[in-house]
Amino acid sequence: MDRIAYSLLPLAGGILLAVQAPVNARLRTVVGSPLAAGLVSFALGAALLLILTLAVGQVGAISKVGEAPWWAFLGGFCGTALVVGTLVAVPRIGVLATFVAVIVGEVATATAIDRFGWFGTARIPITWDRLLAIALLVISLALIARRR
Numbered sequence: 001m002d003r004i005a006y007s008l009l010p011l012a013g014g015i016l017l018a019v020q021a022p023v024n025a026r027l028r029t030v031v032g033s034p035l036a037a038g039l040v041s042f043a044l045g046a047a048l049l050l051i052l053t054l055a056v057g058q059v060g061a062i063s064k065v066g067e068a069p070w071w072a073f074l075g076g077f078c079g080t081a082l083v084v085g086t087l088v089a090v091p092r093i094g095v096l097a098t099f100v101a102v103i104v105g106e107v108a109t110a111t112a113i114d115r116f117g118w119f120g121t122a123r124i125p126i127t128w129d130r131l132l133a134i135a136l137l138v139i140s141l142a143l144i145a146r147r148r
Helices: 003-031 034-055 059-067 075-093 095-116 128-145
Strands: none
Touching: 003 034, 003 075, 003 095, 034 059, 034 075, 075 095, 095 128
């Protein structure tokens, strides 16, 4: 795949993440609990992943999970925090403010991960243009989150 095609994958993920928030928020309204709604969402996602893993014949790959470093298992916790956080935030501040806040957190943390090479990533220095981009995102969040 070329760079454009690889860029479309996270773009599609971002689109689905924005759709997921109000859909899950509606589920939260129906069941009355952000934790229960998150559980249902993750259970359905796990079921889909099981079906896809079986369909493409990659069940054997699960046997290698013990070779992963301890921190490789934190992704599920991160996903849970994101889903429950958006379940609570969306009805109160809206989808846009919620996801601009998510993006600010992602970009600031990604900058630190790049800078220090955490989790086995390549080290990429912090530059003035990266800092400016983060500052502009923070300003965007402040403008979007203002009460009118």
